[in-house]
Amino acid sequence: MDIKLETVNAQKSIAYVNGEIDAFTAPKLREQLNNIKLTESIQIELDFHDVVYMDSTGLGVIVAFYKNVISAGGDVKLIGLSPRLYRLFNITGLSDIMNIEEEGKATTNHEGI
């Protein structure tokens, strides 16, 4: 698991997460997300394009981060989720609460015939 932080401007940052998020790596993710300086009206995008595995340990970290940003007055958007990853947010009901964008649904339809 690794995370790269890109500061787009004073109001917007993108965090590119990659690898596996599980009991071992989730604490590292939490630590690195906590390094993001939260300001009022900050817009943070978490990019999940390169996340190949995630379970409830990762969900826990994302939810905590989400709460922190919202309570600071900012906003979080989750982008680039694979259908598998999106499903995880969906079955746990988190997709109803959070702003989540599934990876290019219209263009990358590899599944089915």
Place this chain on the structure above:
Amino acid sequence: MKEFDYFEMRIPAKPQYVGVVRLTISGLANRIGFSYDDIEDLKIASSEAITNAIQHAYEEDDDGEVVVGCALYKEKIEIMVADYGYSFDFKEVKKRVGPYHEEEDVQFIREGGLGLYLIETLMDEVKVLNDNGVTVLMTKYVAREQVTDNVEKITL
């Protein structure tokens, strides 16, 4: 012929080994023909159970161990995860696991939280034994038809 092929892993109760067991289970599931999506479900469910067990085992003892047993049948996989570090007689423990009851297994439910919910959602059957430690037995069937007895069959 034996009813199933049995694998057992005894691992230190440390989070860095969850991924190793996950990879192994993914390989075993592949051997009996699970689909890509079902293997992904198995990876999450088993990781949730192992993560819970590791947290329990570690609370008890810094050198705690967790045992993961996998029984491979032709049409299903049974995964047993125990938060006490000694091997078990798979068939014997299997007789003793049962459905869990929220009132009785409060601690297990609370600590399991979202993880337990995911196990229930992603596996076909989940049973628990709460006796000198927690044992979780979860089953997933290769072909969906086998678990949908009450669903109308499609005739081709």
